[in-house]
Amino acid sequence: MRYWSCEPRRSALLTVGRLAVTAVLSVDWAIAMPAQAAAGATEAQQQKWVRQAAADLPPRALATLQRIAGADRRLLAVRAYLRAGSSLDERWSWSQQQLDSYPTTAEAKLAAADIDAVIAAFSAANPGFTLGVNRLPRSLEVQIAHWNENRSVGITAAALVAALERQFSAAAGAPDAAVRSALIQWQPPVAAALAAPGLSAHGQARAFDFQVERDGKVIAGIESASARQRWDAAGWTRKLRAAVASAGNRFAGPLASPYEPWHYAWIAP
């Protein structure tokens, strides 16, 4: 099995049309509450912060929050949505219809040619090794599933909750604007390994992850823990960078924060 799980899932749930959004928004927030609450601020207190800070977010962001497990992870997503501000809509992951039509677009063909060039350059420079890459955009559905189970997201979300507790502890109730600005201004000690659901560059095929393979076996995969040892120390970071550089100027990277030597942005012309 490959390390990535970016394959778009063809699910009816993906179609978040106007009707679906309306239906989701009318459901009580409580349905998404997990059994365990983080230490410190109760789940109810965290959810109150979510509600306060998310009040003015666009419907697509609110609908996505409903599908995030745990108020701490929802808070971290709200922070990302607030910080995205007016760019949220243009950055938002493609609809199922856009995902379906992507492979036939001129942009997809251009990206495919660029990726092919990286793969060819890499193989020529590193006999016996090949690059694997997921060429399809990552659906919102898959991004939500990753966000809900990713360990680094949980750690960063817990740090955010702790910071809010320090700021608002014992307060009878912080004003909405104070909660919002606390979220926007907070800087994580370590960036979460994932972009908030809806805001991943993979959601619009604006980024690609490469992994090094040999005889079908993954030598350097797309796992955060492998970045220093299996990529940097083994020389693959440098070798992938060289292959990418030889394939034209539409790739930029690798991603610096969080550090992902396999992740390159692709800039559409």
Ligand SMILES: [Zn+2]
């Ligand atoms: Zn990536």
